[in-house]
Each structure stands twice: as structure tokens, then as C-alpha cells.
Amino acid sequence: MPRLRALVLLGLFLVNHVACTSWQLPKVTPQHYVEQRPGTKVRITPKDELGKPQRTVVLREVYFARDSVFGRDPKGQPLAYSLPQVAPIEVHGANRGRTTLLLVVGVPLTVLGGLVILFAATGGCCSTSWSITW
Numbered sequence: 001m002p003r004l005r006a007l008v009l010l011g012l013f014l015v016n017h018v019a020c021t022s023w024q025l026p027k028v029t030p031q032h033y034v035e036q037r038p039g040t041k042v043r044i045t046p047k048d049e050l051g052k053p054q055r056t057v058v059l060r061e062v063y064f065a066r067d068s069v070f071g072r073d074p075k076g077q078p079l080a081y082s083l084p085q086v087a088p089i090e091v092h093g094a095n096r097g098r099t100t101l102l103l104v105v106g107v108p109l110t111v112l113g114g115l116v117i118l119f120a121a122t123g124g125c126c127s128t129s130w131s132i133t134w
Contacts, residue, residue, distance in 0.1 A: 023090040030089040031064045044069065045087035053087050 023043050026033040034040050042062050046054045059071030059079060069089065070080045 023092055025088055026091045030069075030091070033091055034062050034064065041092050042069075042071070043090040043092070044081060046081050047085050047087060 030042060034042065039060075040062065041058055041060050043056055043058050045056045048054055057079065058074060059069070060074075062069065062071040064070070064083075067083050068080050069083060069086060070078070073079055
């Protein structure tokens with residue numbers, strides 16, 4: 001029984017973690033957004049000398065100074081990019097559509113899956129066979 005509970009909780013956590021947040025463009029300037037929410041992670045796409053987008057980078061401990069964005073990569077290395085050489089700056093935030101979908105579809109499916117596992121593990125809902133008599 002503890003395993004079943006752990007599986008259901010793990011399923012709810014995974015569905016919640018994936019569904020409720022996404023990378024999105026902030027409604028205000030990235031500088032203002034980061035000032036309002038210290039500790040925010042941002043995702044940037046640097047451009048090369050020809051303006052071609054490169055691999056995206058997630059920065060933490062972000063701050064802006066003059067025409068540059070500074071932060072640390074996931075390994076903790078300091079990075080700096082000139083704002084004109086950065087494609088849109090995205091922030092990690094709540095996604096209402098995904099959250100609604102999670103509540104309407106994800107949670108009931110996870111609970112149903114837990115009940116199926118419970119019934120399979122206990123041999124069904126009852127030990128006697130059912131018969132219909134007229």
C-alpha cells in the first residue's frame with residue numbers, strides 16, 4: 001500500500017511539474033521582470049556574428065547592466081551577453097492553459113491509474129464472482 005501511495009504522489013508531482021510552467025516572454029521588459037522577482041531563471045538564445053541563433057542557454061542569478069545581461073549557467077560559470085546579440089529573453093512562469101488541463105485531465109487520470117493498480121494488487125474489488133439472477 002505505501003508503494004501505491006508513493007506511485008500516485010510521484011505521478012501527480014511529475015504531471016504537475018511538467019504541466020504548470022513553461023518558458024514564455026514576459027509581459028514587461030525582462031529587466032523589470034527580474035527586478036520584481038529576484039532569483040528568476042531566464043532562457044536566452046544568443047546570436048552569432050551573422051545573426052544566426054545559437055543553442056539556448058538558461059541563466060540564473062541574472063542581472064542587467066547597460067546593454068548586457070549577466071548570469072550563471074547551470075554549472076555556475078559566469079556568462080555575459082550583449083543584449084543586441086540575444087534573441088528573445090524568456091522567463092519560466094506559470095501557464096494557465098497547461099494548469100487547467102492538468103486539473104481537468106491529469107489529476108483524474110493519475111487517480112484512476114492508482115485505483116487500477118490498487119485493484120490489480122489486491123485481486124479486484126471483491127473475492128466472490130458476480131452473477132445476475134432473474
